[in-house]
Amino acid sequence: MYPQFYEMMGFQHPGGVCFEGCPPAPNLSTTALLIDFDGTLIDMAETPDQTFVPKEVPETMSRLAEAAGGAVAVITGRSVDEVRRLLPGYTGAIVGGHGAEVLVGTDHWVHPLAGSETVAKMTQIAHALTALDPRLIVEPKPAGVAVHCLRVPEMHSRICKFMDAIRQQFPEFDVCCGRRAVELRPRDVNRADAVIRLLDRTPFKGRRPVYFGDDQLDERAMEYVVGTGGFAIKVGDAESYASHRLRGSKEVRDCLEVWSTPRRSAA
Structure with a gap:
């Protein structure tokens, strides 16, 4: 928890951040997974062309997408095509350009100003x-x-x-x-609105959302997810609406690997 929450309850914030580790795996058949890319799923590179994706990541994401019936989305500022190149074989959704383009299945929506x-x-x-x-x-x-x-x-x-x-x-x-x-x-593009629209369409509709993110750009989307009964996982120690914390992208990948393994998933 962060200072504003302690103050609301009449307590003094004790200071520091608690990194709880990976939360228990949710029931993926009723969950919508929303995962930021740079700084969350993979380590942040100094430049876009220095991006490194560990070899196990595409396979883990593909297993998650299959277990969740396709209700997994990568949320990123990158283009949809770039994420497809970096995650070969991944069949889940992609929200590119922070919401300027969205790929769900074979439906690829692009903002009217794209390429203008x-x-x-x-x-x-x-x-x-x-x-x-x-x-x-x-x-x-x-x-x-x-x-x-x-x-x-x-x-x-x-x-x-x-x-x-x-x-x-x-x-x-x-x-x-x-x-x-x-x-x-x-002006009409942001992650929160993209997530709201995504959660209103198949296969995400009616599922409990879970959001992984590390940046201020993720916070409005996290606020919405938490407000609808889902939960958010913050990477790093910055102030956040998230109720869970992980130290870095390695911990995120380890967590998703656990969640993607059927024998360890919640019933």
Whole structure:
């Protein structure tokens, strides 16, 4: 629990964070699993092209998707096609671009602004940032653009201001200052709304949602999941709506491996 919860109950927060370890496996036949990708399912890389996916991950995700009747979704800022490449054989859903594209089965929805001239113009302007420091990485997105600053964290606030200046020229877009990247994306795109829509369609509808995430970008989705009777698992020690904690992506993978093993799953 975090300070605001202790204060609501009239207690003083004791300080520190408790990493409880993997929660008991839920009944996957009645569960909707929602799993953030970078920093949660896999370790965060300095640049997108340095991404490493442990060899067991695609198999674990495929077993989970089969056990859950397809009600497993990877939630990510990456494109759907990129996740498909990184998780070969995975047949569950993918929410790409933080909700700018959604793949469920053979149904692939893409935001109307994806691939537009507007996105191309924004991306071109964002590339000017590399003149400030070549360690900055500009990543084009189907419906937006991101600037990665893991290699130069001291520039994060400057990048946020620069991207906000770009946003003012494109009113259909919002700027999102995440921990590792600053992104421009359509105003009607966010993880919480994507999760709400996903949970209203087959095979997710009527199931208890469980959300794994590590970033501030996940928090509104976690809040919604917890509010509907599901639960969330936070990776790391940042403040969160989640009721459970894991230290890092290795612990997430170990947990999902346990959950994907039938003999260990809840009845």
